[in-house]
Structure formats: structure tokens, C-alpha cells
Amino acid sequence: MTESGTAKRRAAVALLLAMVLLGVFPLDVVLPSFPALSSHFNRSTSDIAFSVSLFAVGISLSQLLIGPLSDTLGRKGLLLAGMLISILGGIGCVLVSDFTWFLFFRCIQAIGCGSFVLTQALVQDLFVGKARDQLRILMITASGVFISVSPLAGTLLQQAFDWPGSFWVFVALATMVFIKALFFLENSLPLPHPSRTLVQSYRLVCRDSIFIGYWLISGLAFACHFSFIVMSPLLFLQHLQLSPYAFSLVLLLYGLAYLCGGVVAQMLSRRIQARAQINVGTLMIVFAGVLMLLFSSLLGLSILGVLLPMIVCTAGTTVARPIATSRAMDVFPEYAGTAASIGGMLVFVCGGGISALVNLSRFDLQTTLAVCFMVLGAAMLGLHALINRRQTKRRAE
Known part of the structure; x- marks a missing residue:
């Protein structure tokens, strides 16, 4: 270059x-x-x-x-x-x-x-x-x-x-x-594509199961992070009685997990295929749920019992989500704006909807988050398997 x-x-x-x-x-x-x-x-x-x-x-x-x-x-x-x-x-x-x-x-x-x-x-x-x-x-x-x-x-x-x-x-x-x-930025237009109305553009991209599947994987990974962010004031300020300043410092440690996850994701992207990278990140999310459930049953609610599994979960999110997003956007490169809008909406709906369900749970928040990570991770693995099967079928056709 x-x-x-x-x-x-x-x-x-x-x-x-x-x-x-x-x-x-x-x-x-x-x-x-x-x-x-x-x-x-x-x-x-x-x-x-x-x-x-x-x-x-x-x-x-x-x-x-x-x-x-x-x-x-x-x-x-x-x-x-x-x-x-x-x-x-x-x-x-x-x-x-x-x-x-x-x-x-x-x-x-x-x-x-x-x-x-x-x-x-x-x-x-x-x-x-x-x-x-x-x-x-x-x-x-x-x-x-x-x-x-x-x-x-x-x-x-x-x-x-x-x-x-x-x-x-x-x-x-x-x-x-x-x-x-x-x-x-230059005034250049995006890739040329057939003229379509807004509704036609949305209909085109929304009917593609691979596109929707990859964005759902990205959205479910984001929901793990967003659910923790929404619940963190209740966990650390209300239940663990941390001061606002101490709470801010805890979230700084949480931010380090994103840095670590980003480094791992960059290394994996150079060494393994996208399919394997998504699976690795998803399995890390499932493992984080198991780890948090184990901490909850053995130690009860504690800073370590919440933060350590969240670091693992966040690293997994950072590994899986970017690649899933890239693969979704690659399906319709000529409709990148439409694809980004649909993807943003799905991510927002997943994050908001799932965090609301977590908040409404009758179980303690730590257990609820742990089960949430395991369920969402399993759903991501299932979606990825369906996508791979669909891609294999398309290549055969």
C-alpha cells in the first residue's frame, strides 16, 4: 500500500x-x-x-x-x-x-x-x-x-x-x-444496483435467511453485553452496595475485557476461518454462563462471581459479533445502507427485548444472567448451523 x-x-x-x-x-x-x-x-x-x-x-x-x-x-x-x-x-x-x-x-x-x-x-x-x-x-x-x-x-x-x-x-x-x-469523504455513490423503492429494498434483504441469520447472531451476542450493562447498576449499586465511583471503576475493568477480546479476535481472524471464529466466540459465551452459574451456587453474589464470567462473555462477544456482522453485510454489498439499517434494528430489538426479559425474571439476577448467556449461546450455535446448512445447499444448487 x-x-x-x-x-x-x-x-x-x-x-x-x-x-x-x-x-x-x-x-x-x-x-x-x-x-x-x-x-x-x-x-x-x-x-x-x-x-x-x-x-x-x-x-x-x-x-x-x-x-x-x-x-x-x-x-x-x-x-x-x-x-x-x-x-x-x-x-x-x-x-x-x-x-x-x-x-x-x-x-x-x-x-x-x-x-x-x-x-x-x-x-x-x-x-x-x-x-x-x-x-x-x-x-x-x-x-x-x-x-x-x-x-x-x-x-x-x-x-x-x-x-x-x-x-x-x-x-x-x-x-x-x-x-x-x-x-x-468523496461524493461517490455506492455500488450500482437495480432501482428499487424503499419497501422493495427492505423486502429483498429481509427475505434472505442467511442475511437475517448472521444479523441475529450479532444481535444475540450484543444482547449478552447489553443485558449486563442494564443490570449492572442493580447488581453493583443496589445489591453489592458499591459507591458510584467504585461502580465506575468496575466498569473500567469490564472495558478491559473488550480490549482483550479485540486482541484475541484480531489474532483469530488471521489464523482461522470466519465460521470457526464465530463458533469459538459463541462457546466462550456459553462457558461464561456456566462459570457464572457455578460462582452463584458456590459463593453467592460477589464482584468476582459477576465480573470474571462477564469478562469471558465479553471476550466471546468481541470474537463472534464482528465476523457475524461482516458476513451479514457481505450478502448485499450493493444495498449496504439498507442492510445496515435492518441489522441495526435487529441488534436493537435483541438487546432491548432480552434485557427487558432478564429484568422481569423472578430469579436472582446473577442466575438469570448465567442462564441467559447459556440459552443465547445455544441459540447462536443453532443459527450458525442452520446458516452453514443453507449455504451448502445454495452452493449445491
Whole structure:
């Protein structure tokens, strides 16, 4: 690769990682500011939590439109428009004094953040082969680290700048990403494909069982991580009585698991086939469930009994999920925007739905998480076997 090609590749990686970081701020970094937001707007914490739910709904609906449009209009214009809208929404959230207007601008911010779905499409456009797989490993590793660090970052921003701090940092980062994308990305269109309406594009990709199967594997792997993140305040703050600062440090250790998983995934991607890598990561998730169940029965609820199995589970997630995502996106490279939107929705539904079921369980949370990992891991192995059988049948035809 030439020096200019290497520099361009590094610039693309930097842009994509910055977009991954931006995806953390609107949801995760703002969580420590719930009490301050509640006091500022004179609303209950449940109302503030509703604003987060509203944001999640807005971003999921927005990406369902942005992805397919990018297949026909190109990525750059939609990404820049989305970034600009998210910046305006973030500024509006800080400047208004009425909670209704705050909700309105959070929705505006969410609509703009829907453009982050284009990260997967841009990876598909700008990289090929092993480089594409390795970049997705890096992005998922970075995402996990950012999420793990976010409670501590949110706490520090809250102490230094009050609740507007996370919004102003988001605006500053989004502005830098906007400028970077404006000068770096080209106005080229994605791969040519037959003209189809939005509904026709969705119908095409959703009817492919291999595409859906790989995205479900990615979504189930993500659900393991997301269920822990959602349950972690109850486990560590409520049941184990850790201080918020100690809880933040625990999540930093959890972030190290993403780094370790990313290193292992990078090594495996160079030595074994994608099929074997997915199986290895999935078996690690199942083993984490067995390990957590063993700790629960022998030691009861403890930091070690939760954190050590989660490190194993997270490493498995980082090994299996990026490759499953890459294989899903490879099915329809000419419809990368549509494929990324469908995949993002499936991952969001898996993470939200399964974490809600875990929360509703009548058993203790540690046992519930352990069983969840084993069941989800078994489901991933079953899906992967069905995909392999389907691929063998297609090649025979």
C-alpha cells in the first residue's frame, strides 16, 4: 500500500471510530446527570428516563429511513445532514428551559444520530476482505470500551460542567466529525444496483435467511453485553452496595475485557476461518454462563462471581459479533445502507427485548444472567448451523 493509501486508510479509521464514540454520548454519558436534569426541569427521574426511551425510539426509526436512502443518494450528503441535525438538537437541549421543548430537541438529536447507522455501510464501501473484518473488530472493541468508560466520564462532566456538559462535549465532537467527513469523504455513490423503492429494498434483504441469520447472531451476542450493562447498576449499586465511583471503576475493568477480546479476535481472524471464529466466540459465551452459574451456587453474589464470567462473555462477544456482522453485510454489498439499517434494528430489538426479559425474571439476577448467556449461546450455535446448512445447499444448487 502506498503512503497516500495508508494515510487515507488511517483517516477513514479515525472518522469511523469518532462516529462510534459519538454514539455513546447521547445515551450512556448522560446517565449520571439524571438527578441534575430532574432538578433543573422539576420533573421526576422517570420523566427523564422517558426522554432516553424517546431518544432510542427516534434513532431506531431514523436509521430505518437513512440507510436505504444512502443506497441511492450516497453516504456523504446524508451523513453530513444527520450530523448537522444532531448538533442543532444537542444545542437546543441545553438552551431550552421547558421540559416539553427539551423532549422535542432530544427527538431532533435522535433523528440526526440515526446517520450513525452509516458507519457499517462506510466500512463496506471503503474496505475489503480481512481489512474489513479487522476494522469491525476494532469498532466493536472501541464501542465496548467507550461504553465502559462512559459512567466515569459522565460523572466527571457532571461535576465539572453540570448536566449541559455532556451535551456540549457531544456538540464539539460532532462538529469535528462533521468537518472531518466534509473534507475526507468523496461524493461517490455506492455500488450500482437495480432501482428499487424503499419497501422493495427492505423486502429483498429481509427475505434472505442467511442475511437475517448472521444479523441475529450479532444481535444475540450484543444482547449478552447489553443485558449486563442494564443490570449492572442493580447488581453493583443496589445489591453489592458499591459507591458510584467504585461502580465506575468496575466498569473500567469490564472495558478491559473488550480490549482483550479485540486482541484475541484480531489474532483469530488471521489464523482461522470466519465460521470457526464465530463458533469459538459463541462457546466462550456459553462457558461464561456456566462459570457464572457455578460462582452463584458456590459463593453467592460477589464482584468476582459477576465480573470474571462477564469478562469471558465479553471476550466471546468481541470474537463472534464482528465476523457475524461482516458476513451479514457481505450478502448485499450493493444495498449496504439498507442492510445496515435492518441489522441495526435487529441488534436493537435483541438487546432491548432480552434485557427487558432478564429484568422481569423472578430469579436472582446473577442466575438469570448465567442462564441467559447459556440459552443465547445455544441459540447462536443453532443459527450458525442452520446458516452453514443453507449455504451448502445454495452452493449445491
